[in-house]
Amino acid sequence: MKKWVKKLLIGLGILAVIFLLANFGLNFWLKTQLPKYIKNNTDYKVSYKKLDIDLGSGNILATGITVNSKNPKNIDVIGLQGTIDTLQISRLGIYNAVFKKNISSKDLLLASPNLNITLAKPIDKKTGKKNNPVLFENIRINNGNINIFKYTKQKFLGVKQFNLFVENLQMTEESVEDKLPVVFDKYDIKGRDFFFRPGNIYALKISKITTTNTNGEMLIENFKLIPLLTFDEFKRFYPKKNKLFKFDIQKMEFKDIILKKDKISLSNANLQNPTLLVYTTNAVVKKSDKPVAFEVNLDDIKLSNGTVQIIKPDGNKLLVAQSLNLKINKLLFNKESAENMIPINYKDFNFSGKNIHYTGKQNINVESLALNPKSGELRNISALPTDSKTSMDFKANHIAFNINKWEFIDKKLNLDVKDVLVDGVHGTIKAREVAQKKKTELKGIQFPLVIRKVIIKNSNIIYDKEDQPLTFNDLNATINNIELKPKADNSGLAVSVKDYILTTKNFAYKTKFYNMSVGLLKVNKNKIQVNNFAMKPLVSRAQFIKMIPVEKDLYDLKAGQVTAEGNWDLFSNNKFINASNVVIQSADANIFRSKIPKDDPKEKPLYSRLLRSIKIPLYVSNLDLKNSILVYEEDTPESAGPGKLTFSNFNMNVKNLNSAKLKGKPTQVKIKIDCSFMNLAPFAVDWNFDVANHNDVFAISGKAINLPAEGINPFIRPYLHITAKGTIQEMVFNFKGNPKGLNGTFNLRHKDLKIAILDKNNKEKKNFITAIANLVIKSDSGKFPESVTVENVERDPTKSFFNLFWKGVEEGLKKTLIGINVDKAKNAVKNTVSTVKDVKNTIKDIDIKAIKTNNKNTEEKPGQPGEQEKKKGFLKNIFKKKEKPGTE
Numbered sequence: 001m002k003k004w005v006k007k008l009l010i011g012l013g014i015l016a017v018i019f020l021l022a023n024f025g026l027n028f029w030l031k032t033q034l035p036k037y038i039k040n041n042t043d044y045k046v047s048y049k050k051l052d053i054d055l056g057s058g059n060i061l062a063t064g065i066t067v068n069s070k071n072p073k074n075i076d077v078i079g080l081q082g083t084i085d086t087l088q089i090s091r092l093g094i095y096n097a098v099f100k101k102n103i104s105s106k107d108l109l110l111a112s113p114n115l116n117i118t119l120a121k122p123i124d125k126k127t128g129k130k131n132n133p134v135l136f137e138n139i140r141i142n143n144g145n146i147n148i149f150k151y152t153k154q155k156f157l158g159v160k161q162f163n164l165f166v167e168n169l170q171m172t173e174e175s176v177e178d179k180l181p182v183v184f185d186k187y188d189i190k191g192r193d194f195f196f197r198p199g200n201i202y203a204l205k206i207s208k209i210t211t212t213n214t215n216g217e218m219l220i221e222n223f224k225l226i227p228l229l230t231f232d233e234f235k236r237f238y239p240k241k242n243k244l245f246k247f248d249i250q251k252m253e254f255k256d257i258i259l260k261k262d263k264i265s266l267s268n269a270n271l272q273n274p275t276l277l278v279y280t281t282n283a284v285v286k287k288s289d290k291p292v293a294f295e296v297n298l299d300d301i302k303l304s305n306g307t308v309q310i311i312k313p314d315g316n317k318l319l320v321a322q323s324l325n326l327k328i329n330k331l332l333f334n335k336e337s338a339e340n341m342i343p344i345n346y347k348d349f350n351f352s353g354k355n356i357h358y359t360g361k362q363n364i365n366v367e368s369l370a371l372n373p374k375s376g377e378l379r380n381i382s383a384l385p386t387d388s389k390t391s392m393d394f395k396a397n398h399i400a401f402n403i404n405k406w407e408f409i410d411k412k413l414n415l416d417v418k419d420v421l422v423d424g425v426h427g428t429i430k431a432r433e434v435a436q437k438k439k440t441e442l443k444g445i446q447f448p449l450v451i452r453k454v455i456i457k458n459s460n461i462i463y464d465k466e467d468q469p470l471t472f473n474d475l476n477a478t479i480n481n482i483e484l485k486p487k488a489d490n491s492g493l494a495v496s497v498k499d500y501i502l503t504t505k506n507f508a509y510k511t512k513f514y515n516m517s518v519g520l521l522k523v524n525k526n527k528i529q530v531n532n533f534a535m536k537p538l539v540s541r542a543q544f545i546k547m548i549p550v551e552k553d554l555y556d557l558k559a560g561q562v563t564a565e566g567n568w569d570l571f572s573n574n575k576f577i578n579a580s581n582v583v584i585q586s587a588d589a590n591i592f593r594s595k596i597p598k599d600d601p602k603e604k605p606l607y608s609r610l611l612r613s614i615k616i617p618l619y620v621s622n623l624d625l626k627n628s629i630l631v632y633e634e635d636t637p638e639s640a641g642p643g644k645l646t647f648s649n650f651n652m653n654v655k656n657l658n659s660a661k662l663k664g665k666p667t668q669v670k671i672k673i674d675c676s677f678m679n680l681a682p683f684a685v686d687w688n689f690d691v692a693n694h695n696d697v698f699a700i701s702g703k704a705i706n707l708p709a710e711g712i713n714p715f716i717r718p719y720l721h722i723t724a725k726g727t728i729q730e731m732v733f734n735f736k737g738n739p740k741g742l743n744g745t746f747n748l749r750h751k752d753l754k755i756a757i758l759d760k761n762n763k764e765k766k767n768f769i770t771a772i773a774n775l776v777i778k779s780d781s782g783k784f785p786e787s788v789t790v791e792n793v794e795r796d797p798t799k800s801f802f803n804l805f806w807k808g809v810e811e812g813l814k815k816t817l818i819g820i821n822v823d824k825a826k827n828a829v830k831n832t833v834s835t836v837k838d839v840k841n842t843i844k845d846i847d848i849k850a851i852k853t854n855n856k857n858t859e860e861k862p863g864q865p866g867e868q869e870k871k872k873g874f875l876k877n878i879f880k881k882k883e884k885p886g887t888e
Contacts, residue, residue, distance in 0.1 A: 043070055043077045048087075060089040072118070075151040079118030086111035107137065113144040121151040140165045158195035164188070189218065201238070202245070203228055217268075223249040231279045231311075242285050246277040256299075267299035274306040282313050298331040316359065323354035345408075348373060362392055375402045383427070394427020394461070404452070414446040419453040425475075431465035451482040471508040477501065487573070496572035499525050513538055513547075514555070525569075530562040541592055550600035553593050559628075560586030566621075576617040578662060587628035587650075595636040603797045606739055608669070608689040608696045614659035623654040630675075644714045647683070650675040660692040667692035673702075678714070681707035681728075700805060701734040709753055717762055726753035726779065732787075735808045741794045742804060746812025747787040753779045753817070777817045788815040 049064030065084040072079055088109035141164040148157035165188040194206035207222035225247035229237065234244045250273035254266045306324035311317060330347035349372060356366040367380035377400035383392040398421065405416035456477040463470040481498030500523075507518040519532030535557040539547065544554045566579030605613070628650040634643050655670040670688045677683035685702035709724035717723050728750045735744035755777065757770045790811045795804045 043074060044068065044080055045070055060087070062087040067115075069118075075118075075121045078120050079149075080115065082113065082115035084110050084113040084115070107140070109140045109142075110144060111142045113141060113146060115144070116147045116149065118149045118153070119151055119156065138165075138167050154197065155195065156197055158193070159191040160193045162189075162191040164191075197228075201228060201234070202226065217253065217255040220252040221250070223247075223252050234279070235281055239281075240283055240285065242281045242283040244279040244281075246279075248275040249273070263295045263297065265297040265299075269298055269301040271301075271303045272305065274303060276306070276308045278308075278310045280310060280313060280318065296332070298328065301328045301331055302326070317357070318360060319356075319358050321353050321356045323352075325352045326350070346373075359386065362386060373403065373406050376400065391430045392427070394425055394429065396422065396426075396459075397424030399423070409446055412446040415449050417451040419455065420451060421455045421457070422459065423457045425456070425459035425461055427460075428462040428464055428469070431463070447485040449484040451484075452480065454479040454482060468509070468511045471506070471510075472504045473506040473508075475502070475504045477503070494573045496574075497569070510538075513544065526565065526567050528562070528564040530559070533557070533559040533562060541594070545594045545596050548597050550598050551593060551595065552597070552600070553591050556590040556592075558588040559584055576662065577619070578617070578665075579620045580622065582620055582623040584623075584625045585627060587625060587630075589629070590631045590633070592633045595634065599798065601798055604800045606689070606696045606698065606801050608691045608693065608698065609739075611657070611659050611669070611691045612694075614661075616659070617661040618657070618659040619662040619665045620654070620657035623652075623657055625650065625652040627651065643717070646678050646714075647675040648679045658691055677704055677707060678711035680711040681705060695738055697736070697738045698801075699734075699736045702732075704731045705729065707731070709750075717758070721758045721760060721762055723756045723758065724753065725756075727751045728753075729781075733790075733809060733812060735790065735805070737793075737795075737804065737808075739795060739797065741792065742790070742808050743792065744790050744808065745787040746790050746809070746816065747785060748781060748813065748816040749783070749785050750781050751779075753777065781816070785816070788812055790815070 045068045047064075047066045048062045050062060052061045062084075063086050065087050067080045067082060067084070069077075069079045069081060072081070086109065088107075088111075090107035141162055144162040144164070145160050146158070146162055147155065150156045165186075167186040188211050190210045192208050194204075194209055196204040198204075203226050205222075205224045205226060206220055209218065209220050211218045225245060227234065227244055227246055229244070231244060234241070249271050252269070252271050254269035256265070256267045303324065303326040306321075306326070308319065308321045308324060309317060310319040326349070328346050328349040330345075331349075332345040351369075351371045353369045354367065356364075356369055358364040363384040363386050365382045365384075366378050369378050370376060377398065378396075379398055381396040381399060383394055385391075385393050400423075401420040402418040403416070404418045405414060407414050454477075456475055459472070459475040461472045461475055463472075477500065479497055479500040483496045484493045486492075487494045502521070502523045504521050505519065507521045509516040514535050515538055516535045517533070518530050520529070521531075522529040535555055537544065537554055537556055541554060562582070562584050564579050564582045566577070566581070568577040568579065569575055570577075611618070630647040630650050632645040632647075650673070652671065652673045654672075656666045656668055658665055658667055658669065660667045668688060668690045671686070673683075673685040673687070675683050681704050683702065683704040685700065687698070687700040689696070689698035707728040709726040709728060713723045728748065730747070730749040732747040733744065734746075735742045737743065754774055755770065756765045757773060758765055790808050793804070793807050793811055795807075
């Protein structure tokens with residue numbers, strides 16, 4: 001052996017002996033002097049039965065340990081009190097523990113510890129002073145009973161029969177307040193009666209926690225999140241918080257849990273029979289600008305048979321839901337997802353529930369609900385009113401939908417709905433009062449929002465707006481390609497529809513005065529069919545007269561069928577009607593007007609202006625009214641019953657009915673009417689006007705032939721107190737006019753025309769006045785009478801077009817029957833009446849009784865006031881009354 005090798009071996013041997021002696025000496029010193037040293041140089045008093053220390057490795061083994069803080073009131077260091085059967089430490093930093101008072105180790109084993117630990121006061125953020133930490137990279141605890149308290153002596157954490165193995169455990173109160181109470185990489189944990197109190201509002205209790213080493217599964221039984229305050233105390237002490245929770249879970253399973261500083265991750269979570277109770281307050285919580293500090297990543301989560309209750313501030317239930325089941329795959333909550341309308345991301349989910357009750361502005365009940373990213377359905381839904389202002393009272397058998405796309409793009413929800421099915425809805429939807437429009441920015445939604453198809457089946461719906469219900473019975477509808485997007489002024493959503501079809505039976509609409517009904521209604525984008533239309537008054541004529549402040553027509557309408565063809569859009573912002581053909585079959589219209597109410601002082605525009613005032617583009621190429629009847633009735637305070645005009649076998653054709661707003665369409669409206677006047681004589685009218693002409697000029701012409709004069713008696717007798725006989729062989733008129741009046745020609749060919757003036761009861765004829773009137777009226781026109789000129793007929797702007805038309809006819813009748821110089825004829829009649837009066841005054845000695853007998857029904861009592869005025873005015877009563885037909 002070489003000399004240097006021998007010296008090396010001797011030197012190593014000497015070093016080994018020295019190390020062994022030092023290790024033996026250190027162990028001897030630690031066994032006898034360490035407790036005293038710890039007591040003098042640390043904040044703890046420690047005793048033990050056995051202690052072995054390996055100076056080289058830093059491994060320590062101790063048994064029968066008792067530890068106590070020297071000063072339990074010192075809140076700047078961690079407080080310890082209790083016993084440990086066995087303590088084993090691997091790779092302890094002895095130098096740091098002795099000289100720097102920092103305890104750190106690779107591994108820590110505690111067997112049967114019974115410890116009370118008091119956390120040190122958090123770091124003073126102003127001074128930056130740090131507490132002496134206790135750091136263990138890996139911890140193993142067997143059968144421990146541990147309680148952890150905050151520096152305020154408030155219990156923070158507690159567990160019994162605790163068995164734990166964790167890697168990379170970190171737990172300080174700083175982490176509790178800022179992020180997570182504990183963080184670690186791997187774990188194996190068992191224990192009972194787990195208690196955790198993170199603050200002053202809640203405590204968390206768990207009856208039992210177990211895990212399995214093979215696959216990292218954890219089982220938690222009887223998990224409870226318990227409020228430490230009553231609801232009243234919560235509202236008093238935390239007025240800025242708006243929710244208080246209570247949460248119970250009978251059994252909870254999951255695996256692969258990872259807790260890091262800002263991340264919670266686990267997989268295969270299974271929550272059985274969870275119960276969530278939420279108390280809400282009226283506090284308005286301001287949205288925090290502080291970014292989300294946590295990331296939650298749940299690979300798979302399953303919730304079975306859950307129950308949720310949400311309580312309103314007044315103590316009543318807002319929401320109750322039972323039998324809730326939820327499965328979510330790849331659920332992620334982080335800083336980015338928190339900014340979306342739905343603050344979580346997921347790969348897939350399935351949700352279901354039963355017996356869902358919501359009581360807010362509506363009392364809504366759902367027997368069952370199912371939802372996933374591609375579809376959803378609700379069964380046996382009901383919405384009941386909670387007060388008179390609520391808007392829905394209905395039941396529905398089934399509501400379902402399918403979704404093509406549901407995703408977030410640029411933090412906005414992009415939704416494309418494939419179809420929506422609504423089946424068996426029965427009830428009332430009441431329109432809310434229209435509030436003042438406010439500009440609202442619709443955030444969080446990517447527009448346009450698309451619904452490809454909506455199907456409504458087997459429904460009976462009443463839509464009630466301002467106590468005017470609209471009833472759809474046996475409603476079936478399909479609406480295709482609905483697009484929703486904000487209006488240009490941000491006052492709401494604009495709706496556009498590509499195509500639709502709707503059918504309903506026994507359709508009805510009720511207003512203040514009418515009930516409108518339809519036997520069958522079919523509507524699509526290109527065709528409308530209405531069968532058995534009726535518009536019936538809800539009040540009698542006498543009631544109607546009492547209910548209206550000014551003159552107004554009362555309608556009683558029926559129609560066998562109405563059809564329309566063309567195309568129209570009544571849903572979007574660009575509404576229009578472009579119909580090629582509209583046909584109304586077998587209409588029966590009765591129009592009644594009373595002159596008892598006051599005149600309506602509003603200006604009555606002509607029809608061209610009325611059409612022009614329609615806001616949407618309207619064009620009807622051809623409109624036909626076939627095989628119909630029109631009856632107009634009118635009474636006055638002086639009339640004995642209403643006068644009546646009847647137009648039977650009424651056929652009307654209208655070309656180019658329009659609002660002058662559809663480009664490229666003609667605006668000249670042409671109307672042709674053929675009918676039977678008073679069921680006796682043919683009557684034809686041609687009428688036209690140009691809607692685009694703001695001068696509102698019009699032309700109307702027509703002809704009636706072979707009309708027995710007796711035929712107009714039902715109209716003139718009740719309130720003119722006259723009857724006529726003879727024949728109107730032909731009446732021809734041709735008028736042109738504008739809003740100021742009309743001019744034109746009038747021609748009347750008549751024969752044997754006579755009138756009879758009746759008393760105010762329309763029973764007996766006044767012979768003398770009748771004779772005078774017939775002297776003035778031309779009884780025969782001859783075979784070829786000349787036309788008379790109708791000039792300067794002024795229009796009363798508060799009266800309708802037909803009032804003006806009637807004035808033109810009246811002027812023509814005057815000039816034809818009395819002569820061109822009407823005033824001269826009137827004066828002649830006045831002179832005749834005065835002469836008769838003078839004769840009557842001179843024969844005073846004649847037997848008054850005999851005179852009365854011979855002149856019955858021709859005179860009033862001598863000296864009666866107004867006698868002469870009444871006789872002078874008889875001509876006016878023949879041809880002019882307070883109002884004429886169609887005064888509005």
